[in-house]
Structures are given as structure tokens and as C-alpha cells.
Amino acid sequence: xxxxxxxxxxxxxxxxxxxxxxxxxxxxxxxxxxxxxxxxxxxxxxxxxxxxxxxxxxx
Amino acid sequence: xxxxxxxxxxxxxxxxxxxxxxxxxxxxxxxxxxxxxxxxxxxxxxxxxxxxxxxxxxxxxxxxxxxxxxxxxxxxxxxxxxxxxxxxxxxxxxxxxxxxxxxxxxxxxxxxxxxxxxxxxxxxxxxxxxxxxxxxxxxxxxxxxxxxxxxxxxxxxxxxxxxxxxxxxxxxxxxxxxxxxxxxxxxxxxxxxxxxxxxxxxxxxxxxxxxxxxxxxxxxxxxxxxxxxxxxxxxxxxxxxxxxxxxxxxxxxxxxxxxxxxxxxxxxxxxxxxxxxxxxxxxxxxxxxxxxxxxxxxxxxxxxxxxxxxxxxxxxxxxxxxxxxxxxxxxxxxxxxxxxxxxxxxxxxxxxxxxxxxxxxxxxxxxxxxxxxxxxxxxxxxxxxxxxxxxxxxxxxxxxxxxxxxxxxxxxxxxxxxxxxxxxxxxxxxxxxxxxxxxxxxxxxxxxxxxxxxxxxxxxxxxxxxxxxx
Numbered sequence: 001x002x003x004x005x006x007x008x009x010x011x012x013x014x015x016x017x018x019x020x021x022x023x024x025x026x027x028x029x030x031x032x033x034x035x036x037x038x039x040x041x042x043x044x045x046x047x048x049x050x051x052x053x054x055x056x057x058x059x
Numbered sequence: 060x061x062x063x064x065x066x067x068x069x070x071x072x073x074x075x076x077x078x079x080x081x082x083x084x085x086x087x088x089x090x091x092x093x094x095x096x097x098x099x100x101x102x103x104x105x106x107x108x109x110x111x112x113x114x115x116x117x118x119x120x121x122x123x124x125x126x127x128x129x130x131x132x133x134x135x136x137x138x139x140x141x142x143x144x145x146x147x148x149x150x151x152x153x154x155x156x157x158x159x160x161x162x163x164x165x166x167x168x169x170x171x172x173x174x175x176x177x178x179x180x181x182x183x184x185x186x187x188x189x190x191x192x193x194x195x196x197x198x199x200x201x202x203x204x205x206x207x208x209x210x211x212x213x214x215x216x217x218x219x220x221x222x223x224x225x226x227x228x229x230x231x232x233x234x235x236x237x238x239x240x241x242x243x244x245x246x247x248x249x250x251x252x253x254x255x256x257x258x259x260x261x262x263x264x265x266x267x268x269x270x271x272x273x274x275x276x277x278x279x280x281x282x283x284x285x286x287x288x289x290x291x292x293x294x295x296x297x298x299x300x301x302x303x304x305x306x307x308x309x310x311x312x313x314x315x316x317x318x319x320x321x322x323x324x325x326x327x328x329x330x331x332x333x334x335x336x337x338x339x340x341x342x343x344x345x346x347x348x349x350x351x352x353x354x355x356x357x358x359x360x361x362x363x364x365x366x367x368x369x370x371x372x373x374x375x376x377x378x379x380x381x382x383x384x385x386x387x388x389x390x391x392x393x394x395x396x397x398x399x400x401x402x403x404x405x406x407x408x409x410x411x412x413x414x415x416x417x418x419x420x421x422x423x424x425x426x427x428x429x430x431x432x433x434x435x436x437x438x439x440x441x442x443x444x445x446x447x448x449x450x451x452x453x454x455x456x457x458x459x460x461x462x463x464x465x466x467x468x469x470x471x472x473x474x475x476x477x478x479x480x481x482x483x484x485x486x487x488x489x490x491x492x493x494x495x496x497x498x499x500x501x502x503x504x505x506x507x508x509x510x511x512x513x514x515x516x517x518x519x520x521x522x523x524x525x526x527x528x529x
Contacts, residue, residue: 009405013387020399027403030462034368035411041365043417 001025064089065136065226069283072229073131079123083134086229087116087178090136094180094227100208102200103222105141105151107181112136115178122176131286131310133176138228140219141182142189143274144263145169152265153185153215155198155392156385166263167298168232168274168291175290180228184218187397189234189267190378191215192242192467193448197394201448204246206492210445213243213467215267219277220247230278230287236267237374238440238471240275241483245440245495248485250284250512251277253471255502256478257302259288260295268377269300271475281484281513285309288505304503312506313513318352320511323433328363329470334443335456340487340494341439344515348437351518358429358436362421363473369418370472371465372411379404396464419476426477430501435511438470440483440495470497480505484512486519 002025009016009024016024064072064086075081091109098104119134139145142152144162146169151157165173172179184202186194194202194217202217204210205225212221216233220243223231233240235253244251252275259274266272276287289310294303324345330338349355379401385392386401393401429436443453446463453463474481479499486496496515500508 005406009402012405014402014405015390016402020402023399024402024406027399028406030465031368031371031403034371037364038368038414038418041362041414041418041421043414044421 001029063093065093065229067229068279069131069135069229069286070280072135073286076123076134077128083116083119083123083178084113086134087112087136087180090180090226090228093225097225098227100203101205101221101225101227102202103184103218103225103227104138104181105153105184105199105218106149108148108179112178112180119176119178129174129176130290132172132290134178135229136178136180137172137230137232138180138183138219138222139169139232140185140216140234142185142234142265143169143232144265145179145182148182150182150265151199152189153187153196153199156389157265158198162263164263167260167295169263171291171293183216183222183231186215186217186239187394188265188378188382189215189236189239190397190400192237192239192464193396194218194243195396195448203448204445206248207445209447210492211246211448213246213445215239216277217243220244220249220251223247223249223277223279230276230283232274232287232291233277234264234267235273235275235475236271237370237468237475240273240277241440241471241481241495241497242467244277244483246445246493248493249277249279250281250482250484251275252284252288252482252505252508253474253480254288254292254505255480257300258292258304258480258503258505260293260298260301262295262297266377266381268374270377271374273475281509281516282310282313284482285313285509288509307506309506309509313510315510316352317348317511317514320348320353320435321433322348322353322355323358323429323436324355325358325360325363325436325438328360329438332442332455332459332461333439336444336489337439337442337494340489341437341496344486344496345437347518348511348515351514356433358433360422360425360429362418362425365418366422366473366476367469369415369422370468370476372407372415373419373476374468374472375400375404376407376412422473423477426479434500434507436499438497438499440470440497441467442469444489444492444494474499478502480508482508482512484515486515
């Protein structure tokens with residue numbers, strides 16, 4: 001995973017040293033654990049609004 | 060021991076200023092005396108604007124003496140987080156990259172406060188670019204919690220929280236993208252309100268994550284919060300997310316009691332993995348409110364389980380888009396704790412981001428249903444007490460170590476996702492440190508939140524502890 005992450009970032013022109021790479025991997029793995037919860041999310045196809053909707057929601 | 064003028068709240072100062080019993084110059088001098096005496100310990104200010112402030116105070120004094128009193132904020136010193144633009148004054152965003160940035164215009168909130176006759180005492184410390192919750196700033200020094208100088212004040216508006224708590228200003232403004240007003244308000248024992256998205260213009264504030272950002276008041280009392288909110292709220296054509304809602308005089312909507320108030324409580328998400336001291340204080344507050352005539356109602360919010368992922372994807376992707384070019388061309392100019400999440404934010408896919416926005420919409424729909432059954436929802440503001448500066452994990456109840464820089468927004472972040480208004484108010488102390496309770500309301504119902512907070516504040520005055528430092 002570390003190699004893949006370094007490659008994705010360097011392809012964008014972002015430098016990553018070894019120590020940073022380890023920390024980035026650690027954070028990315030923690031996010032992947034949260035992502036697992038999304039497998040159960042029943043996202044509605046209609047809920048496609050980009051929600052910087054003024055007021056937080058519309059009726 | 061009598062209080063010095065910098066220790067007063069706006070609600071106490073305003074009548075004395077209006078009746079010409081005290082002068083804005085005296086109040087402003089008292090604030091600067093406190094800054095001289097204390098701020099080398101706390102480091103809440105990045106820049107102090109003493110000459111302009113004294114000049115402004117003299118003008119306000121003359122206006123009031125000649126009968127032109129503008130309102131509750133006239134002649135009141137305030138300080139502003141240093142990511143909110145002041146025309147002609149250095150505005151650093153707490154960063155090295157913007158260390159010499161001088162805006163050519165005032166933020167709309169600054170313009171509005173100037174119109175009310177506010178005296179600006181300076182610009183307040185923050186987490187670099189507001190991207191973090193410690194205010195352990197590598198470029199301007201760590202801001203310290205006035206309740207324990209070894210601990211963080213929270214962030215990103217840490218300077219705003221610490222300055223109000225330590226009487227280094229009378230009131231302040233903060234910005235809030237994942238909890239950055241409410242977190243330092245909770246850790247510093249003050250009142251902080253994140254208004255409904257669109258109620259307060261963001262024009263002239265440097266974005267962290269544009270779809271989650273808000274500006275709001277941080278104050279010593281609930282009534283002060285209402286005074287500042289009514290001064291800064293309102294439609295602004297310069298902010299594309301601004302909304303033309305009804306103008307409200309929030310300060311006149313306090314004191315209505317809470318008999319019949321329906322309070323929503325969500326055990327499943329908001330009382331899980333919480334420090335026992337925090338849980339005890341918030342549960343006691345809920346019981347007190349129930350005894351006073353409110354009803355507690357358990358509410359179901361099924362999509363909360365996805366909110367942490369949605370919050371992280373959004374709050375990490377949008378800043379990476381903003382700082383993308385600097386991350387490539389001058390990465391060494393970011394502090395390490397900002398540079399790393401900016402790099403992580405580059406890894407999300409467009410699908411991740413868009414699914415996160417779908418979750419936001421779903422959460423909004425669920426909260427609409429919740430607010431058909433209740434008037435407010437109450438939660439702990441934070442899962443734990445203020446950590447020590449430099450510490451990265453927090454142990455919860457001797458059971459679990461959590462990496463707190465992300466866990467800290469677990470309870471506040473959902474209301475940035477939904478844009479719903481939410482305030483933090485003090486509800487107790489443990490180990491000499493303040494604990495905050497979060498009150499959330501329906502969109503544009505800041506009046507209900509503030510009335511509930513006001514009732515709690517008025518009935519729990521003995522809870523207020525004195526700061527251990529002077």
C-alpha cells in the first residue's frame with residue numbers, strides 16, 4: 001500500500017519522504033476502516049445534491 | 060474582590076457605556092493591560108492593534124458623549140480570528156505562506172461589527188489555515204488553555220476561545236468547519252455558536268473547506284452571543300452560500316423558559332466512547348432540564364454511522380483542492396500536522412467525495428424528521444477533556460486509546476455536514492477543566508438554541524468556576 005500511495009502522490013507532483021509515507025499510510029488505513037461502514041449505506045440515487053445548500057436543507 | 064472592566068461581559072458593559080458611567084477608552088485600556096500581563100503565557104494573539112484600538116475607542120467615546128449611541132456593541136472591544144480579513148492589516152491564517160498577506164477589503168462580518176462601533180483589539184491565534192483542532196501553531200507558537208497552561212485550548216479557533224476565557228478580549232469571532240468554534244468553546248468554558256450555514260456571511264474569510272465553513276460568535280455569556288449574532292447575521296450578495304432569512308433580534312428572544320421543550324437525545328452515536336466525566340456532566344444537565352419542565356425524547360438518526368466517513372472525506376478533500384499548488388511548489392512551508400492531512404486529502408476519489416455528499420443529504424433528511432418530533436437535540440460537545448499540548452492520543456475511561464486529532468470532531472462534525480445550527484455551553488467541570496454541552500436546533504432556529512442555553516446558564520450560575528490564573 002505504501003508504494004501505491006507514494007506513486008499516486010508523486011504522479012501528482014507531490015513529494016513524499018519515507019517517514020511521511022508511513023504516517024500517510026497509517027491515516028489512510030484508519031480512513032479505510034471507516035469506509036467499511038459505507039458498504040451498508042443505502043445511498044439513494046436521488047440524493048445527489050451537493051449539500052452546500054444554504055440553510056442546511058431545503059423542504 | 061471587584062472585577063476589572065476586561066472581566067465584564069457585553070451585557071454588563073453595554074448599559075454602563077450607554078449611561079456614560081464608563082468610557083470605551085477605559086474598557087479598551089483594561090483589555091490591553093490584561094494582554095500585557097497575561098498573553099505571554101497564553102499566546103492567544105498573533106497581532107495586537109493597540110494604537111488603532113485606542114483611537115477607535117476615543118471616537119466611540121465622543122459619539123456616545125454626543126448622544127449617538129449605536130447599540131449594545133458600541134465601544135466594546137472584540138478580537139477576531141486571524142483568518143478573517145481586515146482591510147490594510149496583516150491577516151496570516153496562522154501560516155507562514157500568508158505571513159505578509161494584507162487584505163484589500165474587510166470581511167463582511169468585520170464591516171458589520173465596525174458599523175456597530177466595535178473596537179478591534181487584534182487578530183487571534185489559530186491552527187494553521189484552521190486545519191486542525193489543537194492551535195499548536197508551529198509559526199506563531201502554541202496557544203495555551205487558560206484553565207491549564209499545559210493543555211490545548213482546542214481549535215482551530217483556539218486563540219478566540221482562550222482570549223475570551225482569560226478576559227484578553229470581551230468577545231470574539233471564530234470559524235467552524237468541523238467544530239472549530241465549539242471545540243475551543245467547550246475546552247475553554249465559554250459560549251460558542253456555529254450558526255446555520257448561510258445565516259452569517261463568509262465573504263472575506265479564508266476558506267478551509269468551503270461547503271462546511273461557518274463564522275460565529277464566541278462569548279462569555281449567552282446574551283452576549285445573541286448580541287454578536289444579531290450584529291453579524293444577514294444576507295450578503297458577496298457570499299454565494301448566503302441566504303436571505305428573516306432578521307431576528309436574538310437577545311429579545313431569551314428568557315422564555317423551557318416548559319414543554321422537547322429535547323432529542325441520541326444514545327447510540329453521541330454517548331458512545333465518551334469520557335465518564337463528560338458523560339456524567341451532560342446527563343446531569345439533561346436531568347436538570349427535564350426537572351425544569353423539558354421532555355427527553357430518544358431520537359433515531361440511522362445515517363449517523365456514516366457521518367464520520369462523510370465528514371473526513373469532505374473536510375480532507377476540499378482543503379487539498381485549495382492548497383494543491385502550494386503543496387506541490389512549497390510543501391516545506393506548511394507545518395507538518397497540516398502538510399500530512401493535505402497529502403492524505405489528495406488520495407480520495409471523486410466517487411468518495413460524491414458519496415460523502417449523498418450521505419450529507421441523507422443526514423439532512425433524517426434530521427428534518429427528528430425536528431418534527433423535538434425542538435433541540437443535546438449531546439456532549441466533545442468526547443473527552445482537553446488533552447496536553449503535544450499529546451496525540453487520549454485514553455477514554457482506561458479502556459480505549461483514540462487518536463484525538465480526528466476523533467475530536469466526532470460530535471461536532473455532523474452539524475457542519477448538515478449546516479444545522481449548534482452551540483456549546485459549559486455544563487460542568489472535572490479535574491479543574493470545563494466540560495461543554497452541545498445544543499443543536501433546526502435550520503435558522505438559533506433563537507431556540509440560545510433560549511435553551513440561556514435558561515441553563517441562568518439556573519446554573521453557581522457552576523461557574525473561577526479561572527485558576529489571573
